[in-house]
Amino acid sequence: MEKTWNNKAWFMVLPVLVLVAFSAVIPLMTVVNYSVQDSFGNNQFFWAGTQWFEETLASSRFWDALQRNLLFSFIILVIEVPLGIFIALNMPKKGLGVPVCLVLMALPLLIPWNVVGTIWQIFGRVDIGLLGYSVDALGIDYNYVKDPVDAWVTLVIMDVWHWTSLVVLLCYAGLVSIPQAYYQAAKIDGASRWSVFRYIELPKMKRVLLIAVLLRFMDSFMIYTEPFVVTGGGPGNSTTFLSIDLVKMAVGQFDIGPAAAMSIIYFLIILLMSWVFYTVMTSSDAQA
Amino acid sequence: MESTSKSKFVSFLVSLFYILFLLAPIYWLVNMSFKTNGEIVSTMTLWPHQPTLANYVRIFTDESWYSGYINSLKYVIINTVISIAVALPAAYAFSRYRFLGDKHLFFWLLSNRMAPAAVYALPFFNLYSAIGLFDTPWAVALAHCIFNIPLAVWILEGFVSSVPREIDETAFLDGYSFPRFFVKILVPLIASGIGVAAFFCFMFSWVELLLARTLTSVDAKPISAVMTRTVSAAGMDWGLLAAAGVLTIIPGALVIWFVRNYIARGFALGRV
Numbered sequence: 001m002e003k004t005w006n007n008k009a010w011f012m013v014l015p016v017l018v019l020v021a022f023s024a025v026i027p028l029m030t031v032v033n034y035s036v037q038d039s040f041g042n043n044q045f046f047w048a049g050t051q052w053f054e055e056t057l058a059s060s061r062f063w064d065a066l067q068r069n070l071l072f073s074f075i076i077l078v079i080e081v082p083l084g085i086f087i088a089l090n091m092p093k094k095g096l097g098v099p100v101c102l103v104l105m106a107l108p109l110l111i112p113w114n115v116v117g118t119i120w121q122i123f124g125r126v127d128i129g130l131l132g133y134s135v136d137a138l139g140i141d142y143n144y145v146k147d148p149v150d151a152w153v154t155l156v157i158m159d160v161w162h163w164t165s166l167v168v169l170l171c172y173a174g175l176v177s178i179p180q181a182y183y184q185a186a187k188i189d190g191a192s193r194w195s196v197f198r199y200i201e202l203p204k205m206k207r208v209l210l211i212a213v214l215l216r217f218m219d220s221f222m223i224y225t226e227p228f229v230v231t232g233g234g235p236g237n238s239t240t241f242l243s244i245d246l247v248k249m250a251v252g253q254f255d256i257g258p259a260a261a262m263s264i265i266y267f268l269i270i271l272l273m274s275w276v277f278y279t280v281m282t283s284s285d286a287q288a
Numbered sequence: 289m290e291s292t293s294k295s296k297f298v299s300f301l302v303s304l305f306y307i308l309f310l311l312a313p314i315y316w317l318v319n320m321s322f323k324t325n326g327e328i329v330s331t332m333t334l335w336p337h338q339p340t341l342a343n344y345v346r347i348f349t350d351e352s353w354y355s356g357y358i359n360s361l362k363y364v365i366i367n368t369v370i371s372i373a374v375a376l377p378a379a380y381a382f383s384r385y386r387f388l389g390d391k392h393l394f395f396w397l398l399s400n401r402m403a404p405a406a407v408y409a410l411p412f413f414n415l416y417s418a419i420g421l422f423d424t425p426w427a428v429a430l431a432h433c434i435f436n437i438p439l440a441v442w443i444l445e446g447f448v449s450s451v452p453r454e455i456d457e458t459a460f461l462d463g464y465s466f467p468r469f470f471v472k473i474l475v476p477l478i479a480s481g482i483g484v485a486a487f488f489c490f491m492f493s494w495v496e497l498l499l500a501r502t503l504t505s506v507d508a509k510p511i512s513a514v515m516t517r518t519v520s521a522a523g524m525d526w527g528l529l530a531a532a533g534v535l536t537i538i539p540g541a542l543v544i545w546f547v548r549n550y551i552a553r554g555f556a557l558g559r560v
Contacts (some may be wrong), residue, residue, distance in 0.1 A: 004463035009385035012377035013393065016437055019374055023434040024400050027411030097303075104307050107314065109555070110540025114497040114512045115533045122315035122320065123313040127329050128526060130316045161310065168306075168554050171554035199447045211556045221346040222404035225497045229516070243498075251502070263407040274399040 028267075034260035047201035053262035054284070062262060064237070065245045072241065073220040075160050080216060084167025089201070098253070100173075103167040115159055117229025120158040124230075144231065150239035151231045155239060158226060163216060170212040212279045218270065242266055294327035305349065314537070320530035328526045340368040356490065356511035357535065361546040363510070366429035368489040371436040372444075372482060379444035384453065401557070405498045408434065413502055427503040428510070432496060436489040439557060443488065446558035447481025448474070452534060478552075487547045491540060511536060 038048040056062050108116070124144050126132040135142045144154040151212055178200060186196050224243035227233065233240035233248070240248075246266065250259035320328055321343055322336040331337075347353040382394060408431070416427040442499070451474065459469045475482070501513040515532050547554070 003384060003386045005387070006385040007387045008383035009387040009390075012381035013387075016378040016397070016441060017376035017393070019370070019401055019433050019435055021432070023412075023430055024403070026406075027408050027415055030411040030414060031407065072372065087302060087306050089301040092299070099548050101303055101307070101546075102551065103544050105310065105546055106551050107541065108310055108549070109551075110491055110495070110537070110544060112495045112512055112536045113315075114515060115536050118515065118529060118533050119313045119317050122526065122530065123316050128310065128320075128332075130334075133332055145290065155303065164306075165310070169552040170556055173556075208552070208556065215555070217401050222402075222406070224404075224406055235426065243404055246404075246406045247409060247498070251413075256410070259410065266404060267407050270402050270404060271399055274402040275395070276547075277402070278395050278398055 002010070010183050023244070031260045031267075032250070033128055034256045036265055038257055048257060052257045053265070056261045057266060061245065062265075065242045068239070069223075069241045070219055072155070072223070073217050075156055076163075076220045077199055077213060077216060079156070079160055080164045080167050081213060084164050084212065085158035085171050085209070086206075087164070088168045088171035088175055093176065101168070105168055107165075108162050109165055111162075114229050116158065116162050117226045119156060120161075120226075121230045123156050143184070146235055149236055151235060151239050154230060155227050158230065159220065159223075162226070167212045167216065170208040171205050174208040175201060178204045210280055214273075214280065218277070220275055221270070221273070296520070299393055299533040310348040315535050317530050320526060321534045323527055325525060325527050340527075343527045344535075346528060347415045347531055347535065353405070353514060354516060356509055356514035358514070359504070359508050360500070360510040363425035363432070363508070364490055364493040366425055367436055367484050367493045370429065371433060371440045371489045375437055375440035375485065376475070377470075377480070378441050379448050380470070382441065382445045383448040384456070397441055398557075399437045401442075403434065405496065409502045412499060416503055422503060423505045425508050428500045428508065429493075431499045431503055432493045436492055438524040439554075440485045440489055443554060443558035444478070444481055446553070447478040447484075450523075451477050468558065476552050484550040484554055487543060491541075494536075494539065499540050516535055 036048055036050070038046045038051070073139055092098055111119070123129045124132045124137045132142060132144075141147075144150045182200050183196070186200060191199070199270060205219050222243055223241055224247065227239050227241060228244055230245075231239045233244045242262075246259060246262055249255050249262065292537045299364060317369060322339045322341070323333070324338060324340050324342070326339060327333060327336065382390065410429075412431050413422070414433070416422045421427040421430070455473065455477070458471065460466075464473065497510075497512040497516075497547050501516070504513065510534065515529065515536075544551075
């Protein structure tokens with residue numbers, strides 16, 4: 001269906017534009033402003049040029065945090081996407097089980113992020129948490145406060161717990177849209193379970209799966225609250241992701257210049273990924 | 289058909305184990321919220337042996353606790369109302385018309401949904417302090433618009449697009465003015481979509497901590513910030529923390545039933 005060309009539609013978009021510009025453009029300009037200046041307090045600012053950008057790009061602190069973030073996102077995707085598909089395939093397709101599964105599975109998605117952190121902070125403790133206690137009882141030395149590997153394992157399990165359901169729900173939405181006739185045709189052809197998945201289910205899930213992968217990538221790339229509550233970025237700096245480092249720098253140490261420069265680099269990475277996301281999504285819109 | 293009943297059983301087990309994995313940590317939180325601190329620290333018990341409501345009583349009677357919930361609800365509701373109100377006409381415009389820069393605008397909105405809150409924490413702090421909104425629910429409500437308005441526009445655009453254009457045209461032929469058509473015809477037609485969009489705005493504003501914490505100090509402190517403060521207070525009050533956590537899960541758990549068929553659509557920004 002062709003849309004009509006009408007520039008008056010701008011009036012309907014105007015409130016959104018004004019509000020989001022107020023919340024997004026003004027603060028972003030402040031960040032740009034800070035990123036090229038130096039301050040010695042008392043609201044006196046001096047032109048610093050690209051100094052902060054050069055410093056940020058040269059600092060191992062930034063690259064380390066970026067690497068941790070990328071590694072975390074990678075691990076998350078490798079676990080959550082296949083697991084999400086697998087569970088969606090095994091979900092009941094009709095009957096009372098459907099709404100019950102949907103509601104129970106969506107539950108972790110609706111919990112405030114700091115409470116997610118609190119839940120796992122408690123659950124993983126060796127002294128009072130069921131998980132920590134059980135693992136300890138099995139004779140495995142586990143302490144997410146002291147051991148970097150344990151801290152990572154805890155954060156990954158927490159994220160799998162928190163977000164796998166998103167992948168499940170999206171895949172499930174794709175699966176239920178497949179007409180029964182497809183399965184019947186496959187049965188007549190004597191198709192194996194694998195080829196049903198490969199040639200019927202996977203192509204139908206492609207679109208939702210793309211959304212799931214991109215959303216999970218971006219959200220895990222901006223993760224802040226959950227690791228902040230559970231590990232606070234530690235032990236050492238082992239779980240200090242970009243967001244955590246940024247807030248530490250800006251609010252904790254008040255290094256506004258470097259923090260602003262880092263914000264802009266961070267934001268540009270996200271913008272690039274949003275563009276990929278948008279292109280993929282709108283091109284699959286056109287296909288559908 | 290032995291093989292299918294067997295595979296059905298395996299499917300059932302997979303779903304069951306996944307749900308148990310999801311519910312175990314939540315159960316543990318609920319379990320702890322009914323225990324005394326003595327029981328939590330001294331013994332490992334799978335259910336409360338001396339169940340107590342003291343933690344909940346404390347939250348409902350201590351103002352510094354229950355005001356946290358009220359503050360959170362205030363900004364969440366303000367944010368939801370603003371987001372839906374401005375997103376509705378925009379969603380209609382994006383769904384029905386082509387106009388100068390529409391695609392760029394749509395992308396720009398999306399990029400805000402994807403922007404990390406950490407980038408905005410400091411500038412928001414300065415901005416809202418400068419205009420005197422710091423430590424009010426309005427500051428948090430406006431700040432959360434940055435990701436909720438794009439979300440609401442995207443979800444509502446999908447719902448508006450599913451209304452046939454002939455309905456608009458018939459209404460205009462019948463002499464409806466545009467505002468009257470919007471309120472009397474379009475809004476009732478996409479009522480379920482508005483409900484879903486409102487739910488997701490409510491939810492994303494409710495679960496966010498970083499901005500809410502940065503933009504408030506005393507008067508408008510949200511429950512999530514009250515909780516983090518208590519963690520560091522002298523001696524860990526685990527039972528109280530658990531009870532506070534349980535109470536934050538309840539709003540989502542109550543309304544999720546009504547949107548169960550639209551959950552995927554909401555998370556996919558209306559694109560399923």
